[in-house]
Amino acid sequence: xxxxxxxxxxxxxxxxxxxxxxxxxxxxxxxxxxxxxxxxxxxxxxxxxxxxxxxxxxxxxxxxxxxxxxxxxxxxxxxxxxxxxxxxxxxxxxxxxxxxxxxxxxxxxxxxxxxxxxxxxxxxxxxxxxxxxxxxxxxxxxxxxxxxxxxxxxxxxxxxxxxxxxxxxxxxxxxxxxxxxxxxxxxxxxxxxxxxxxxxxxxxxxxxxxxxxxxxxxxxxxxxxxxxxxxxxxxxxxxxxxxxxxxxxxxxxxxxxxxxxxxxxxxxxxxxxxxxxxxxxxxxxxxxxxx
Ligand SMILES: *Cc1c(COP(=O)(O)O)cnc(C)c1O
Numbered sequence: 001x002x003x004x005x006x007x008x009x010x011x012x013x014x015x016x017x018x019x020x021x022x023x024x025x026x027x028x029x030x031x032x033x034x035x036x037x038x039x040x041x042x043x044x045x046x047x048x049x050x051x052x053x054x055x056x057x058x059x060x061x062x063x064x065x066x067x068x069x070x071x072x073x074x075x076x077x078x079x080x081x082x083x084x085x086x087x088x089x090x091x092x093x094x095x096x097x098x099x100x101x102x103x104x105x106x107x108x109x110x111x112x113x114x115x116x117x118x119x120x121x122x123x124x125x126x127x128x129x130x131x132x133x134x135x136x137x138x139x140x141x142x143x144x145x146x147x148x149x150x151x152x153x154x155x156x157x158x159x160x161x162x163x164x165x166x167x168x169x170x171x172x173x174x175x176x177x178x179x180x181x182x183x184x185x186x187x188x189x190x191x192x193x194x195x196x197x198x199x200x201x202x203x204x205x206x207x208x209x210x211x212x213x214x215x216x217x218x219x220x221x222x223x224x225x226x227x228x229x230x231x232x233x234x235x236x237x238x239x240x241x242x243x244x245x246x247x248x249x250x251x252x253x254x255x256x257x258x259x260x261x262x263x264x265x266x267x268x269x270x271x272x273x274x275x276x277x278x279x280x281x282x283x284x285x286x287x288x289x290x291x
Pocket of ligand 1: 030031032060061135137162163164165166167168169256257284285286
């Protein structure tokens with residue numbers, strides 16, 4: 001955890017702390033490692049030798065799966081949305097270097113990725129595998145993300161995180177203290193599906209532990225910071241990112257963490273955080289592979 005001293009925050013009397021989960025590993029980084037950790041143990045318990053998962057050409061999750069799979073001795077298969085591409089992205093090149101077997105499907109076929117028929121076809125084609133859903137987001141991923149707040153030296157008044165599928169914020173809401181407000185910054189436009197998806201992830205997490213739904217902190221969604229949609233990077237966001245990196249030395253990117261810190265900066269300006277409060281931002285990952 002690192003304290004960041006920026007003039008606006010100091011003037012408002014609010015402390016900004018950053019949990020540097022982006023430093024976990026160069027490829028299996030941030031929340032992607034948290035989400036994989038228990039899935040990998042489960043795959044080992046089931047004596048599986050292959051991990052199969054889904055993603056786009058810039059997916060941090062595919063990269064993390066390919067690298068973790070290689071490190072733990074699994075074959076990996078990536079079902080890729082769109083393609084094959086004339087100019088494969090840096091992520092796709094890295095996946096090939098890591099020996100992930102790539103299988104390209106059309107965007108319309110990709111949409112069927114949760115359908116039992118589609119999974120059955122994949123089983124016919126590839127044999128037995130351990131299935132990781134898109135983004136790695138399942139009950140065991142939530143379990144891994146409950147550990148992000150372990151061993152903190154203080155209880156923050158706010159914990160904030162960029163939000164794609166919602167598994168990470170679900171883990172934070174389960175593990176945050178009752179004195180902490182959990183703030184989600186969705187990076188997709190029209191992300192109101194999140195509340196239902198997170199509810200389902202939490203229910204499934206609770207059954208995993210053979211317990212009732214654990215007490216969890218309500219999540220405050222700040223929907224207005226998607227910047228036009230997933231991976232859209234308007235000029236004001238890019239300017240903000242440049243300034244933030246120059247002032248703090250912390251690398252952020254436009255898809256996730258840039259939107260998170262921009263949101264925090266704007267919320268501070270609007271008086272959302274009271275004087276004397278402490279805000280913990282979760283740095284969920286590095287720039288690798290992202291636009
Ligand atoms: C995948 C990702 C997220 C989103 O995590 P979810 O659990 O899907 O909400 C946030 N930040 C970074 C850097 C990511 O790679």
